[in-house]
Amino acid sequence: MPESAYDAIVVGAGPAGASAAIVMARAGLKVALLERGEYPGAKNVQGAVLYSRMLHEIVPDFWKLPDAPLERPIVEQKTCVTTEDSWLTFGYKSLKFLEGVPNCYTIIRARFDQWYAAQAEAAGAELFCGVTVREVIRKDGRVAGIKTSDNDELESSVVLACDGVNSLLAQKAGFIDELKPVEVALGAKEVIALDSGVIEDRFQLNAGEGSAMEMFGSISLGMLGYAFLYTNKESVSLGVGCRLCDYQARGIRPSDHLELVKRHPYIKKLISGGKILEYSSHLIPEGGMKSLPPLFADGFLVAGDAAQMTNPAFREGSNLAMTAGRLAGETVIEAKRKGDFSAAGLGGYAGKLKSSYVLPDMEEVSDLEQAVASSPEFMTFYPKLACDLAHLRYSVDGVPKREHLKRALKLLSRRGYWRMAKDLWPLRKAAL
Numbered sequence: 001m002p003e004s005a006y007d008a009i010v011v012g013a014g015p016a017g018a019s020a021a022i023v024m025a026r027a028g029l030k031v032a033l034l035e036r037g038e039y040p041g042a043k044n045v046q047g048a049v050l051y052s053r054m055l056h057e058i059v060p061d062f063w064k065l066p067d068a069p070l071e072r073p074i075v076e077q078k079t080c081v082t083t084e085d086s087w088l089t090f091g092y093k094s095l096k097f098l099e100g101v102p103n104c105y106t107i108i109r110a111r112f113d114q115w116y117a118a119q120a121e122a123a124g125a126e127l128f129c130g131v132t133v134r135e136v137i138r139k140d141g142r143v144a145g146i147k148t149s150d151n152d153e154l155e156s157s158v159v160l161a162c163d164g165v166n167s168l169l170a171q172k173a174g175f176i177d178e179l180k181p182v183e184v185a186l187g188a189k190e191v192i193a194l195d196s197g198v199i200e201d202r203f204q205l206n207a208g209e210g211s212a213m214e215m216f217g218s219i220s221l222g223m224l225g226y227a228f229l230y231t232n233k234e235s236v237s238l239g240v241g242c243r244l245c246d247y248q249a250r251g252i253r254p255s256d257h258l259e260l261v262k263r264h265p266y267i268k269k270l271i272s273g274g275k276i277l278e279y280s281s282h283l284i285p286e287g288g289m290k291s292l293p294p295l296f297a298d299g300f301l302v303a304g305d306a307a308q309m310t311n312p313a314f315r316e317g318s319n320l321a322m323t324a325g326r327l328a329g330e331t332v333i334e335a336k337r338k339g340d341f342s343a344a345g346l347g348g349y350a351g352k353l354k355s356s357y358v359l360p361d362m363e364e365v366s367d368l369e370q371a372v373a374s375s376p377e378f379m380t381f382y383p384k385l386a387c388d389l390a391h392l393r394y395s396v397d398g399v400p401k402r403e404h405l406k407r408a409l410k411l412l413s414r415r416g417y418w419r420m421a422k423d424l425w426p427l428r429k430a431a432l
């Protein structure tokens with residue numbers, strides 16, 4: 001490790017850290033980007049849907065770059081509600097998603113993170129892999145650098161904690177406690193190889209196009225969570241994610257959960273003949289605004305999963321991390337200009353996050369998870385109700401339609417109209 005001091009040390013070369021490093025290095029700051037993995041992305045897990053707009057703001061027109069490691073642009077987004085033997089799918093497909101800045105792409109994080117960190121290096125940041133940062137060092141009460149697990153010390157004007165969920169740095173800086181099982185979900189996924197033609201046939205896609213689907217209901221075994229299936233170029237990513245406390249309470253491992261998902265008749269058909277290429281699992285911060293740590297201190301900023309910045313209701317995380325990383329980087333550039341890396345000099349970061357979509361969106365869905373968690377019917381009663389109603393609607397059984405309607409109303413009245421209205425009202429926040 002070099003001895004010289006840096007303007008900024010960024011810990012973690014994920015979406016948050018690489019974004020911050022690119023922005024600062026481009027502005028001429030001396031930046032070190034430290035990553036514990038053997039290479040960026042070596043240990044990172046994501047579904048993975050990448051939202052283009054936020055990356056485009058950092059690497060303009062990235063999808064036109066020949067080396068951008070993108071899998072498929074998503075043209076169709078589907079939701080599937082399951083019981084053991086039935087499923088109801090609804091979705092939206094539009095070629096408009098490909099126009100202008102394409103809406104989103106599937107990616108493989110191991111490839112993407114290496115490419116993204118290379119953009120930071122090309123901008124002038126120094127990337128060091130295989131470096132685990134153990135704690136921050138303080139001078140005169142302010143964060144003044146980091147110490148690695150090999151006891152190397154590196155000084156800087158500011159340290160950016162972009163080290164992901166359960167951030168050791170944010171803990172050492174006294175910003176957060178160790179996360180509680182109720183504040184995190186545990187996600188697990190497999191990448192399953194399939195020929196591109198098979199993918200396009202099974203998912204009814206034109207060549208090169210992709211789809212993303214989330215599944216709710218029996219598929220989560222009554223736990224608060226979901227399963228997902230995304231198409232890559234020559235593989236699909238199939239995964240699950242449920243609250244850690246639910247897995248613990250049920251004594252189920254995510255890998256076993258995933259095996260059960262693979263046996264659902266709908267999924268079984270979609271992945272049939274596929275070869276498992278990899279399995280990975282990772283925590284997802286879901287504490288929302290209630291778990292948001294302080295965002296800055298003297299010589300210190302936190303961004304991305306390290307600051308709990310996700311929007312699970314909309315399957316967003318990497319985009320919040322990129323935007324927060326960019327805004328943290330811009331804050332440091334201003335602090336350098338002013339020569340003030342104190343909390344006062346870095347405080348503009350919180351305002352920038354409030355003026356962006358990051359904190360407003362987190363605020364908007366802050367009570368949603370609790371509302372859904374307090375009605376277990378969301379995972380059991382409602383999916384069955386939806387499938388039962390669909391079954392009635394599509395059954396031609398010689399029974400008069402008026403009788404079908406009566407049966408449907410009886411099904412609906414089981415939970416009580418008032419209770420249903422109360423249950424469903426909080427979901428409006430996940431609608432648009």
Ligand SMILES: Cc1cc2nc3c(=O)[nH]c(=O)nc-3n(C[C@H](O)[C@H](O)[C@H](O)COP(=O)(O)OP(=O)(O)OC[C@H]3O[C@@H](n4cnc5c(N)ncnc54)[C@H](O)[C@@H]3O)c2cc1C
Nearest residue numbers: 012014015016036047049133163164187304305317318321
């Ligand atoms: C199963 C699953 C599915 C998901 N699906 C989606 C999706 O489809 N779309 C989406 O937008 N988001 C999704 N997310 C969320 C998304 O992955 C995260 O929000 C995003 O990766 C956060 O980026 P980050 O840079 O803050 O953290 P990370 O991506 O976790 O990066 C942190 C980096 O810091 C490094 N690091 C950690 N500790 C240290 C240390 N002490 N020293 C040095 N380096 C360290 C890590 O190795 C890592 O490279 C998903 C998450 C999971 C687990």
